[in-house]
Amino acid sequence: MAAHQEKKLAEERKHQNMQNGTKTSQGQWGRAWEVDWFSLASILFLLMFAPLIVYYFIMSCAQYQCSLTDPLLDLLTGNKHLSDIWERTPMLTYRAAGIYSLWVTFQVVLYMYIPDFCHKFLPGYMRGVQEDAVTPAVVNKYQINGLQAWIITHVLWFANASCLHLFSPTIIFDNWIPLLWCANILGYAVSTFAMIKGYFFPTNAKDCKFTGNFFYDYMMGIEFNPRIGKWFDFKLFFNGRPGIVAWTLINLSFAAKQQELYGEVTNSMILVNVLQGIYVLDFFWNEAWYLKTIDICHDHFGWYLGWGDCVWLPYLYTLQGLYLVYHPVQLCTAHALGVLLLGLLGYYIFRATNHQKDLFRRTNGNCRIWGKRPEHIECSYTSVDGTKYYSKLLTSGFWGWARHFNYTGDLMGSLAYCLACGFGHILPYFYIIYMAILLTHRCIRDEHRCSSKYGKDWERYTAAVPYRLLPGVF
Numbered sequence: 001m002a003a004h005q006e007k008k009l010a011e012e013r014k015h016q017n018m019q020n021g022t023k024t025s026q027g028q029w030g031r032a033w034e035v036d037w038f039s040l041a042s043i044l045f046l047l048m049f050a051p052l053i054v055y056y057f058i059m060s061c062a063q064y065q066c067s068l069t070d071p072l073l074d075l076l077t078g079n080k081h082l083s084d085i086w087e088r089t090p091m092l093t094y095r096a097a098g099i100y101s102l103w104v105t106f107q108v109v110l111y112m113y114i115p116d117f118c119h120k121f122l123p124g125y126m127r128g129v130q131e132d133a134v135t136p137a138v139v140n141k142y143q144i145n146g147l148q149a150w151i152i153t154h155v156l157w158f159a160n161a162s163c164l165h166l167f168s169p170t171i172i173f174d175n176w177i178p179l180l181w182c183a184n185i186l187g188y189a190v191s192t193f194a195m196i197k198g199y200f201f202p203t204n205a206k207d208c209k210f211t212g213n214f215f216y217d218y219m220m221g222i223e224f225n226p227r228i229g230k231w232f233d234f235k236l237f238f239n240g241r242p243g244i245v246a247w248t249l250i251n252l253s254f255a256a257k258q259q260e261l262y263g264e265v266t267n268s269m270i271l272v273n274v275l276q277g278i279y280v281l282d283f284f285w286n287e288a289w290y291l292k293t294i295d296i297c298h299d300h301f302g303w304y305l306g307w308g309d310c311v312w313l314p315y316l317y318t319l320q321g322l323y324l325v326y327h328p329v330q331l332c333t334a335h336a337l338g339v340l341l342l343g344l345l346g347y348y349i350f351r352a353t354n355h356q357k358d359l360f361r362r363t364n365g366n367c368r369i370w371g372k373r374p375e376h377i378e379c380s381y382t383s384v385d386g387t388k389y390y391s392k393l394l395t396s397g398f399w400g401w402a403r404h405f406n407y408t409g410d411l412m413g414s415l416a417y418c419l420a421c422g423f424g425h426i427l428p429y430f431y432i433i434y435m436a437i438l439l440t441h442r443c444i445r446d447e448h449r450c451s452s453k454y455g456k457d458w459e460r461y462t463a464a465v466p467y468r469l470l471p472g473v474f
């Protein structure tokens with residue numbers, strides 16, 4: 001079987017490299033092949049605790065008005081037992097299973113069978129078949145139609161809320177915990193399926209990566225681009241839909257719940273809906289650009305992406321809206337304006353920085369950035385088969401300020417969502433803490449990869465652009 005041969009080859013390569021005393025990172029696809037103890041410990045920690053963390057946050061809101069300390073205090077003082085908390089937790093229901101199955105099926109249908117129409121009335125929108133992620137086996141092609149999936153879903157949502165009344169707009173909030181069990185079932189099912197598929201029927205055996213460590217392979221994935229048939233791409237589907245299409249619907253459902261409970265929607269809830277809505281819309285407008293991000297170009301598909309997209313993203317990225325259902329915060333005008341400006345500025349930096357790199361790479365440097373010819377560093381790298389490639393690293397525009405200024409913009413936007421919730425509780429601030437850890441780790445991991453890839457050229461680049469996130473600070 002192709003995958004077994006590839007696995008054997010990978011093990012032989014690893015053995016040879018160890019004998020030669022060479023590092024295995026240069027020119028290889030995806031993540032590290034040798035699993036160091038720190039990575040393994042982090043992976044085991046996440047596999048064990050990430051589902052508990054999600055449960056703890058959601059349960060804290062449902063049972064403790066979003067207090068993160070009260071459940072712990074109750075348990076430590078013996079006031080409550082774990083079984084008491086568990087007994088008050090809603091279980092999986094047929095209704096939730098039905099809603100969730102219908103939701104995922106609907107997104108599959110939109111993804112697979114509805115050709116894009118948005119380009120007919122939206123000039124400049126990139127869609128249709130796009131090429132990207134060149135791997136040792138193939139040049140991957142993707143069907144881009146995410147924006148229309150988002151539009152159709154939301155038009156139906158508003159049609160139902162305003163005139164059809166087939167279901168309540170609070171449906172997501174009302175089934176939040178039963179839906180969590182459904183999301184977990186899908187998250188674990190798809191990650192386990194991806195692992196089995198990687199071993200027994202991979203889409204491209206040459207793109208599989210076996211580290212020999214079961215937990216690492218399960219978490220970080222074996223297959224680079226698992227697919228079913230020609231077009232059903234696991235990474236593109238699971239990251240964008242159901243996860244990101246759901247994000248804005250979840251927020252709308254939280255806003256509807258506020259309206260039902262308090263007779264009004266607070267300005268903080270509107271801010272969270274608007275700012276996160278812009279971020280989500282941007283994602284779909286630029287879905288073709290997303291093909292150039294680390295998720296698609298470097299990461300393999302395992303539990304990290306599969307479970308993360310099904311559970312972590314929809315449940316933890318929406319904590320602000322959930323919090324505001326339990327604590328409706330009405331901000332004073334100055335506070336609301338400050339949050340709006342920070343959110344918009346963060347979004348602008350995030351988008352403009354990503355756009356500058358995309359434009360630079362797409363035109364091979366034949367473009368203008370801030371009205372000038374872009375400055376850059378010529379670099380080269382050699383792949384495992386010995387072929388030499390050339391590339392360019394941009395050193396002007398926002399990319400001259402810091403090496404990951406796009407992350408800085410993202411962090412500013414994330415902070416704005418949290419600040420919209422006021423200062424009453426720590427829970428809505430989880431997002432900025434998480435994003436700071438995620439993006440700092442991503443920054444280090446990406447630089448480690450780029451340094452192995454470009455060697456001395458990367459050193460010249462870091463000398464030209466010395467800061468990572470904040471010019472003059474970090």
Ligand code: NDP
Pocket residue numbers: 292293294295350354357361391392393394395399403404406407410439442446450453
């Ligand atoms: P980047 O878009 O920054 O891509 C990094 C890659 O770009 C590098 O591996 C390198 O690839 C290339 N590169 C690095 N420096 C330069 C340069 N100076 N000039 C040209 N190319 C360069 O990272 P991500 O894919 O991580 O992030 C994309 C966006 O998505 C970010 O804005 C991030 O904030 C956001 N994001 C959001 C998340 C969320 O959960 N909300 C999660 C993750 C990301 P090469 O090998 O081609 O040289």
